[in-house]
Amino acid sequence: MEEALRPHGLGATQWYILHQLATIGPTMQRELAPLLQIERATVSIIVSALVRKGLVEQVPSDLDQRQKLLRLTPAGTGLWGELPDLAFIHDEAFSDFSDADLETTARVLRAATERLNHRLKGKKA
Amino acid sequence: MEEALRPHGLGATQWYILHQLATIGPTMQRELAPLLQIERATVSIIVSALVRKGLVEQVPSDLDQRQKLLRLTPAGTGLWGELPDLAFIHDEAFSDFSDADLETTARVLRAATERLNHRLKGKKA
DNA sequence: GACAATATGTTTGATAGCTAACATTTATGT
DNA sequence: ACATAAATGTTAGCTATCAAACATATTGTC
Numbered sequence: 001m002e003e004a005l006r007p008h009g010l011g012a013t014q015w016y017i018l019h020q021l022a023t024i025g026p027t028m029q030r031e032l033a034p035l036l037q038i039e040r041a042t043v044s045i046i047v048s049a050l051v052r053k054g055l056v057e058q059v060p061s062d063l064d065q066r067q068k069l070l071r072l073t074p075a076g077t078g079l080w081g082e083l084p085d086l087a088f089i090h091d092e093a094f095s096d097f098s099d100a101d102l103e104t105t106a107r108v109l110r111a112a113t114e115r116l117n118h119r120l121k122g123k124k125a
Numbered sequence: 126m127e128e129a130l131r132p133h134g135l136g137a138t139q140w141y142i143l144h145q146l147a148t149i150g151p152t153m154q155r156e157l158a159p160l161l162q163i164e165r166a167t168v169s170i171i172v173s174a175l176v177r178k179g180l181v182e183q184v185p186s187d188l189d190q191r192q193k194l195l196r197l198t199p200a201g202t203g204l205w206g207e208l209p210d211l212a213f214i215h216d217e218a219f220s221d222f223s224d225a226d227l228e229t230t231a232r233v234l235r236a237a238t239e240r241l242n243h244r245l246k247g248k249k250a
Numbered sequence: 251g252a253c254a255a256t257a258t259g260t261t262t263g264a265t266a267g268c269t270a271a272c273a274t275t276t277a278t279g280t
Numbered sequence: 281a282c283a284t285a286a287a288t289g290t291t292a293g294c295t296a297t298c299a300a301a302c303a304t305a306t307t308g309t310c
Binding site for chain 2: 101104
């Protein structure tokens with residue numbers, strides 16, 4: 001994935017934000033953190049990079065001066081059109097396993113993750 | 126994991142290198158890249174951080190002036206003694222799943238990873 | 251021995267992520 | 281209305297990665 005994007009100077013998370021803006025449309029910056037499951041601060045930095053490259057605009061909202069609406073610039077729309085189709089990654093990677101195997105895998109990873117979270121939170125308290 | 130280490134100002138990879146030096150003993154820097162499955166350059170940066178903190182020494186080899194032997198300093202040994210036991214993470218996270226479930230999980234993830242690698246390499250050529 | 255190839259480590263300049271602290275702005279509570 | 285709390289975004293400083301270019305040192309080959 002990184003390899004397909006590198007020639008265009010993009011990283012995976014930058015791609016995902018462009019994907020959001022190109023597919024769903026203009027989006028509040030606020031919404032990206034829960035969507036991508038990363039911190040507000042990280043969103044801020046990555047959006048800055050996209051703005052610096054002239055691919056995305058931050059338009060302050062009229063109703064709430066804190067919030068900024070993100071929108072593709074013409075250059076951003078143009079570049080999006082040139083990008084290869086990366087959706088296959090999510091679709092094909094797991095395509096020919098049985099549903100049972102996929103369910104098992106998801107269950108094991110989910111349970112292990114939760115177990116570690118509980119354990120670490122316990123240690124902290 | 127990061128949380129348990131943060132009070133000591135260490136990251137996961139730094140911890141792993143200390144673990145290697147404390148458990149196995151002095152190690153050539155060269156060996157760490159394949160061991161941790163990261164790049165030479167990354168090893169160099171992380172080792173630099175440990176050296177800067179005074180926890181690790183880089184001793185140039187006599188036989189081959191390029192190679193550097195990594196060794197804990199007294200401060201490094203001391204800090205290692207104060208660190209909580211993090212080995213439980215590797216041991217307990219997956220401890221009460223059946224072997225069959227673990228095998229399925231490993232197989233699915235391994236195959237998916239390989240498939241993506243092939244796909245991306247194919248695209249590049 | 252001399253020259254080319256390989257191995258080792260570092261540096262530079264990216265992306266990506268985190269926490270903590272801060273400024274603004276909006277919303278709440280009394 | 282006024283003070284306090286919560287939401288939003290940014291910045292600073294850190295870890296972790298990578299690729300590409302570079303400096304040395306060691307090994308091969310001729």
